[in-house]
Amino acid sequence: MNCTEFLSKLTDYFDGQIDPSLLAEVKAHLGTCHHCEVVVDTTRKTIDVYRGAAAYEFPQELADRLRAAVMERCRATGKLPDIKTK
Amino acid sequence: MALQTTTVAKDPQHPIDPAAGAVPQPEVSPDLMLVKQARAGDSGAFEQLVMQYERQIFRTALHITQNREDAEDITQDVFFKAFQKLNQFQGNSKFSTWLVRIAVNESLMRLRKRRSSKTVSIDQDVETDGGSIPRDFAEWRPNPEQNYSQAQLAEILRRTIAGLPPGFRTVFTLRDIENLSTEETAAALGLSVPAVKSRLLRARLQLRERLSRYFRRNEASE
Ligand SMILES: [Zn+2]
Numbered sequence: 001m002n003c004t005e006f007l008s009k010l011t012d013y014f015d016g017q018i019d020p021s022l023l024a025e026v027k028a029h030l031g032t033c034h035h036c037e038v039v040v041d042t043t044r045k046t047i048d049v050y051r052g053a054a055a056y057e058f059p060q061e062l063a064d065r066l067r068a069a070v071m072e073r074c075r076a077t078g079k080l081p082d083i084k085t086k
Numbered sequence: 087m088a089l090q091t092t093t094v095a096k097d098p099q100h101p102i103d104p105a106a107g108a109v110p111q112p113e114v115s116p117d118l119m120l121v122k123q124a125r126a127g128d129s130g131a132f133e134q135l136v137m138q139y140e141r142q143i144f145r146t147a148l149h150i151t152q153n154r155e156d157a158e159d160i161t162q163d164v165f166f167k168a169f170q171k172l173n174q175f176q177g178n179s180k181f182s183t184w185l186v187r188i189a190v191n192e193s194l195m196r197l198r199k200r201r202s203s204k205t206v207s208i209d210q211d212v213e214t215d216g217g218s219i220p221r222d223f224a225e226w227r228p229n230p231e232q233n234y235s236q237a238q239l240a241e242i243l244r245r246t247i248a249g250l251p252p253g254f255r256t257v258f259t260l261r262d263i264e265n266l267s268t269e270e271t272a273a274a275l276g277l278s279v280p281a282v283k284s285r286l287l288r289a290r291l292q293l294r295e296r297l298s299r300y301f302r303r304n305e306a307s308e
Contacts, residue, residue: 046290
């Protein structure tokens, strides 16, 4: 397996959707290729950083305001007569 | 014999009595239950659905449009449209996936309006391999994000993802930030699974390449 072939398997490798024989090849390549090892580590970190960081805050005040606006529009249609089903 | 057995009348229109609480309904997801209640005119049920998903819808819209005002408008529009089309939701997909699909369409439409000369679609700019081939092989510092304040980091992440073509940005957002499965992402975007995988790979690699300049071990200007 060369670096290009390795990269083409990267998504499946991350998602754990790779069949065992291919996984062995992927791991073998990683064991010998520092560049690909760095790509794997830093790509994983990239995903983690995006996942962990609230790059966009969504304050409660905004949530409440948007929800109130939505509910007002929905009620204005007359299709939400406030029937209690619970 | 006048022994009367009192049988509970089963109303085929309303087989589930939520008040009873004892009827096992393993097939019906809580969301589908809320959708049914909302269809019947229960505003509390619909409000519950809005509450559950407004954050996800807002973030998705913001990631795609990169504009807060647009994202606020889109979030409202998405839930209003969903409300109007509630009868069309069949429960074949998750309610959240259905909402995300509406959000993606609304967001792309909004982008199109902003750049009226240019067509923006999920397919835009994705045919080139530019920037997807790793060039930077520098190792990163351990916990490199800790070298920045929260505000600085947020700005770096925003600017970095804003540089991706919308088609890549959207796939990365749904799959990696909002944690949709590959299949759900494909369904929400109307793409094939291989197309999602290919875009995801290129999105991840491009982001990695761009972040490397902030996170690499050496030569980093603090
Ligand atoms: Zn390699």
